[in-house]
Amino acid sequence: MNNAVNNGDDGIWSGTWVAERLGVELVGDDTLTGLLGLALRRNPKRAHLLVSNVLGKHVPQSPSVVHGHGFALGRRVRELLGAEEAAEAVVLGYAETATGLGHSVADGLGTAPYLHSTRRPVAGVAQAGGFEESHSHATSHLLLPEDPALLVGDGPLVLVDDEFSTGNTVLNTIRALHERYPRRRYVVVALVDMRSAADAGRLDDFAREIGARVDLITAASGTVRLPEGVLEKGQELVARYEAQFPAALGDVAADARFDASGARGTARQAPHDPHPEADRTGQTRPPGHISRVDLVWPRGLPDGGRHGFTPKHRARLEAALPAMTARLAEAIPDGVERVLVLGFEELMYAPLRLARELEQVVAAEVRYSTTTRSPVLAVDDPGYAIRSRIVFPAHDAPADGPGERYAYNVAGGGFDAVVAVVDSVADTRELHAPDGLLSQLAAHTPHVVLAVVPSYVPEPLYAAALSEERPAMLPEPLRGPAFSSYPPEEVGWLLQDLSDVTLEAPTEEREEAIQSGGAHYAESLPVEYQPSEQYQELFHAALETSAARIAQAVGVVTETVIAERSPRPVLVSLARAGTPVGVLMRRWAQFRHGLDLPHYAVSIVRGRGIDANALRWLAAHHDPRDVVFVDGWTGKGAITRELAAAIEEFEAGGGAAGFDAEIAVLADPGSCVRTYGTRDDFLIPSACLNSTVSGLISRTVLRADLVGPNDFHGAKFYRELAGTDVSVAFLDAVAARFPEVADAVGGAVKELLASDRTPSWEGWRAVERISEEYGIHDVNLVKPGVGETTRVLLRRVPWKILARAGAGADLDHVRLLAGQRGVPVEEVGDLPYTCVGLIHPQFTRGATGADGKAVTV
Structure with a gap:
């Protein structure tokens, strides 16, 4: 058989x-x-x-055949209705036989919500309607939509059954629904039209009776001839x-x-x-x-x-x-x-x-x-x-x-x-x-x-179904162009928009407040650095020379994630430095594998942890085991440790289990993680700028008077900086190099997967040594690596820059910024990083550097 x-x-x-x-x-x-x-x-x-x-x-039957028949019928409905009416359609399928067929028809329509009748009562759900199927062995159908408004409206209602025989079931349905939710048009869809000649005209008569249009779409038609006494x-x-x-x-x-x-x-x-x-x-x-x-x-x-x-x-x-x-x-x-x-x-x-x-x-x-x-x-x-x-x-x-x-x-x-x-x-x-x-x-x-x-x-039943009170509903992610200059599909921001709140403070005031313990760095924002024409030229020159190198690192880290973490990862970048990297990884997955990976950006704050509400949102929408946290680079590994502690605390507090706290980064010069594109400390041009290379989004904000217990952390969208925005240009320049590095990525990944990538935390030890040698005695004021040094020069009040002897073009922008701010650059022979930025612990107001801004004395 x-x-x-x-x-x-x-x-x-x-x-x-x-x-x-x-x-x-x-x-x-x-x-x-x-x-x-x-x-x-x-x-x-x-x-x-x-x-x-x-x-x-x-x-x-082959599932492609089954789904394909319903999908094709849905396409025919869309053609019949036209784009405008199809966008307002609702699809209703019949239990039990046509529940899958109706859903497949809704797939073919593309934008239609779907509801099927049921013979299973659900306690606590109000019945929006019901009808009888006269020839069936189980006749009663219930309509139990979660949203009572689903059947309300004047858009077409598409009714889907496996066969259209006498028409009684459909007429019973339309009559019952039309009394409660009248509309102008109905479309009946079935695999086969098996009406007798006597029943063929009933549909038109019924349409005239209720004053609505009723169309019929089927894949085939015929009749069943039944002998006397059958x-x-x-x-x-x-x-x-x-x-x-x-x-x-x-x-x-x-x-x-x-x-x-x-x-x-x-x-x-x-x-x-x-x-x-x-x-x-x-x-x-x-x-x-x-x-x-x-x-x-x-x-x-x-x-x-x-x-x-x-x-x-x-x-x-x-x-x-x-x-x-x-x-x-x-x-x-x-x-x-x-x-x-x-x-x-x-x-x-x-x-x-x-x-x-x-x-x-x-x-x-x-x-x-x-x-x-x-x-x-x-x-x-x-x-x-x-x-x-x-x-x-x-x-x-x-x-x-x-x-x-x-x-x-x-x-x-x-x-x-x-x-x-x-x-x-x-x-x-x-x-x-x-x-x-x-x-x-x-x-x-x-x-x-x-x-x-x-x-x-x-x-409506969640509160009754759960043993404890259900947490407040969290909003959907923010997306461009309403929030950020990235296209909406590139990233969803699990943040709240604080664009209308004044959060900026002068750099020296922020530094004094942070070091004195009077405020946390995440409670305010630095005034956004506006790059000079010379500095912008340096950015574009750096991008031109390093785009292929970045593209290869993007490919390596993405392929490593897909090979080791999940075949279809959910990318979650740490806003904002990680976000351009997350977008590039998403683009690589599309380029190399045809994958359309979800990508979100979340806030993590040193000393305060990751946004727990963002984790709750992710757990409600995705398998935590598929989530891969993404950042731009590692310095001394502080954020790596912060994330691990935050995930442990989240799970201990009853949050969803399964999140992997290891970060995937483009560059790991500090040897803090196993998943990386490279361990070289080189210039990643996105580190040269702030919001204008990160979708015009500020760094994240966590302040008690602005962020409640059920809120996402906040950030600002600097729409006014659109004229100098290079966010998408940066992504496009790197992604354009994907084809030329594809072969090199394959070889590098093969070699990487076979190697011992156990983190040595070499960077952390170097930071501790530098902190003691320079009398700082606080590792938080030592910022290793090109990226972190750039941040010091753009956001903080730096004391001096340590540069590895012989470092070349990777430090051109650092030397330019240091010169503009009157900060000395000291060459050091034994340095595991290309450079390190130092913030002196004894910051005092009043002293100024060559640029007239306060410096450490």
Whole structure:
């Protein structure tokens, strides 16, 4: 048996068996018979069942085919509506069969929020509507959107079902919704239009009745011709087979498959039978191994459309899918050739998307289908759509009480592994029981992998669902052009905008307050240095000579992160020096791997730690294990230590676990980290300037009267400096060198990954030595490295600059700034850094240097 063949074995149409015995005739073109087969079911209202080959419910199918059919229908809806109306559309899918199809249609529309009806009541969620499905075995549909306004509005409502037969379900839905939420236009979407001639005109009549336009889009159309008395004949046929092979709850043997003559096929193992299943050769094999994989589903991301699924949710899912799929692929044993991803009743879309991603990354053939409530007769005949049936107890505490559930065309399907995907509500004792779904699957495949998606709890219920009070909701990241000159996709700033607050103070006043203990450096901002024309020329010259060197370092650190930390990392740069590096790493991942990595900027303050609210936001939107903190360079390693202590404190205080405190940097001259682009101390031109090379963003601010307990740290956006902004020009100049350094990066990474990169903290020891030799006795006033020395000259009141003897062009800008400020530059022979900036601890007001500004005496 081969369940993957749409029309049965040897090209036989999978509706032949029913057609021959009941005289049912499916009239349509080849497209229709390719999409549909026929089966019989236990249902007093309709004996026959149209079985879709591309829906992913009863027949295992390629996930790309399943998603592709829905997506294509969504594209057709978008073309029908036009861009303006499509942007206002809402998509509604039908439970349980069309929940995944409807979601795929919403994907095709691109910007539409999605909601599907449900048969699972959720305590505390107000019902926004409901309707009846007259021919179904489970008739009541509930609409439970988290946002009550989701169905309010005049934009088109797109209703999606697997088949459009009598039109009763759709008319019931529209009539019920139109009374509460009237609108001008509806679009009905189905895989197949199977209306009879008598029903064909009802839709137009109904549209005139309610005064709205109703369009219909389908992939194929035809009719089912039913002979007189077919319902009774079908019921008798089903009863005869089930009487011959009586079903007991959970007894797989009772689901017996039948050959074409009605003789019993291969026996199935009953749950109470201690012996392994007998295969067709009479040989036995032990039950399959059952394991579990943690997908690390993004916190707060809905598991489907039961309560609504917005375009923002879609973007979060797209970003998280590669990492989740990688974990899933790791859980599938080597050598597996055929894999089934099995969804769960209404939970169709999340398993479908996982299956579709898995199909792209594993060598095995991947198929997708889901379990169902619908009882269907199984007959092992190539001319019948349902070849085998597994029966198991309901395991999600359904409102209608315990009962049977089914998985079709899984037994005998030749699957080496089955990945069962359920939501957490369904991860119950019944699921794991001896007669439960997992054990039943293990009777038919060597490997069963369970993946559990957290059942989404709507926002109004969070407070009741959590044992402690829910923290205040944090805002979404700030993005350009409203905040920063970077394009919005390059970085999201987990900061609050303090642009309208006066925070700047003269450099000498800030230095006195900081050293006297009267204020923390993060409570104010230095006046932004305005570079002279000469200094700007120096910046551009330095960029021209060092762009390729920086590009190679960017490539090395990014490839190291992807190889060792996460295949799809979430880049979190330490604002603001780390932010240009984070953007460049994101650009390298796009250039080399086609990855669209998330990138955020957060605040970390020496002595105060990292912004805990930013960590909470990241944990709510991403797997902390994928987060990689990024900075420009290391000096003595103070921020490295600060971050490690802050992460430890965050977790000890009940924050999400899993953040890796090691920073990835472009340059690690202090030998403080394992993940770096280079350990050379060279000029990184972004260190030459302040906000004008960092998206026009100030350094971050943490002051109690401005930053509350539920606020992000603050920063300013210097819009007025746009005329001298080189932020994007800097990025473009470096990224332009990516192609020419690509080969060198590959070799460097290979060598780096094989080397011992254990931090030696050489820089820290050098700083301690310099602090004592120069009588400073405070390592915080020793700023090693080109980048930190530049910061001293731009922001602080420097005492002197130590320069390694023989240092060349890397120090041109340092010498220029030092000359402008009257600061002596002292050449030193034994210096592990290219230069070191010193701030004297005995700062006094009144003394001035050559530039007329206060200096240390």
